[in-house]
Amino acid sequence: MERSEISDIAHQRHPIAAPVAPEQLRELVGWLSPSDGARAVDLGCGEGEWLQELLLTNPGITGVGIDQMVPTSAARRADERKLSDRVRWIETDAATWNDGVFDVVLCVGASHAFGRLEDMLGAVRRHLRPGGQALIGDSIWEGVPSASALAALEVSADAYPDLAGLVRAIHEHGFEPSYGHVSTLAEWDDYQFSWTGSLVDWAVREAWTTEDRDQAFAAARENRDAWLSGARRELGFATFVLHDAAVGVRD
Incomplete structure (x- = not known):
């Protein structure tokens, strides 16, 4: 199985594809205020849920989702929501x-x-018009990472910033964060167990070959083990709504 196929299956029940609850996604998107006729782009859109929520909230705008592989489920949900002509x-x-x-x-x-x-x-800066808004989310360390967390995730301590470091990087690129959200442990657990659970369910119910079933089981176990043996309570995720701070004030 290709890595992209495994990811598509793993996100079937959690198309947000981040440790963010649906109500929190709506809150974050609600802080964006595009005018009618505005255009939006989602870089690395994955399942496309963030972009679709933005289009649902703002019926006067259009959007583009960019990814190496866009799952067919993204287009299907857009069609069900009557968004196909706007994305x-x-x-x-x-x-x-x-x-x-x-x-x-x-x-x-x-x-x-x-x-x-x-x-x-x-990249966000390059694609944003002067005075526009952005919404970004990325991993952070909740504190100084332990050796077990680094081993479980197979990364170095400088792989992610802490929350303050993320905000500093945001400022350095000419943005001012307005609303922000740090994912809770409950959001993380829901995301992780949905990820592994979707793979296990698929392996049991839908896999056509023993090889595909075993690969799905292996991916679920690897992810679950990394989460429970070191990453849980140490790996965080922060999402921010950003304003372009590099433009002048209004007259």
Whole structure:
């Protein structure tokens, strides 16, 4: 099984694809205020749930979702919500894609597509029109990471900033955060157990071959073990609504 296929299955019951509850997603998106006719882009859109919530909240705007592979479930949900005529899905590398500037830029849980947090923030800056808004989300350390957390996640201590470090990076790229949210342990547990549970259910109920079943089981166990043996209570996630602070004040 391809990694993208495993991810698609794992997010079937949690299309937000981040440790954020549905009501908190709506709260975050509600802080964005695009005008009618505005255009939005979601860099690394995954299941497309963030972009679709923005379109549902703002019926006068259109959007583009960018990802290496956009699951068919994203287009299906857009069709069910009668959003198909207002959204385009483009399968390409979000790090190299370039098609002008947008009024709203979303990038939640996709910094890995750009390499580093700084690269992701740079891409958001490039795609945002002067005076626009952005919504970004990324992993943070809740404190000084332990050796068990680093081993479980197979990363170094500088892989993620703490919350203050994330805000500093945001400022360094010319943004001012307004509303923010740090995911709770309950949100994390719901996300992680939904991720592994969806894979286990698929393996038991839908896998056509023993090889696919075993790969799904293995991916679920690997993720669950990393979470329970070190990452839980240490790996965090923060989401911020950003304003372009690099523009002048109104007359």
